């Protein structure tokens with residue numbers, strides 16, 4: 704949605720897209736009534752980052768940074784929005800710098816909430832990478848048992864911290880893939896190595 708108008712009310716019907724990620728942004732919105740869902744997407748996968756209600760605002764980042772919309776906004780229910788155009792926003796900010804400070808502080812809180820699942824996802828990905836690397840090594844044609852690998856070596860190869868690798872190797876041992884002691888995972892048999900396939904699937908499914 705684009706507009707030349709400066710400040711006006713906008714009625715969004717349930718399910719209506721208010722703007723899409725990547726579009727240029729020329730106004731921000733305050734929710735007078737209703738609810739709005741914000742999602743970010745990549746490769747066709749949409750992820751909800753916030754659902755905002757009465758009195759909350761969104762769409763300010765494009766105005767502050769002159770950047771494309773960082774998320775898609777959709778009305779969850781019939782909603783009434785106050786739209787504030789770029790020029791009015793600029794005047795408001797020039798008149799009262801405190802507005803920007805308060806906005807950034809609220810957006811900071813929202814972003815730190817978004818960061819939590821990202822951190823979890825990052826940790827999950829590291830576990831999967833470590834386990835997958837071990838799986839490759841163990842399934843190599845000439846691999847004989849017992850086979851072992853150390854946290855220090857894996858940390859170097861995969862560019863991870865040794866304590867993170869330690870935790871994953873200890874977890875693998877706890878799930879039946881060999882024994883972990885002194886920073887070394889020892890896998891005694893082909894059966895234990897095969898167990899690793901199940902564990903990688905569990906990691907991928909977040910278990």
Ligand code: CMP
Pocket residue numbers: 728741752753760761762763764765766771772773774775813814817
């Ligand atoms: P803008 O980038 O203009 O358009 C999308 C809006 O969604 C953005 O401004 C913020 O107001 C809001 N937004 C973007 N990312 C997040 C997030 N992670 N959490 C909450 N709100 C967000």
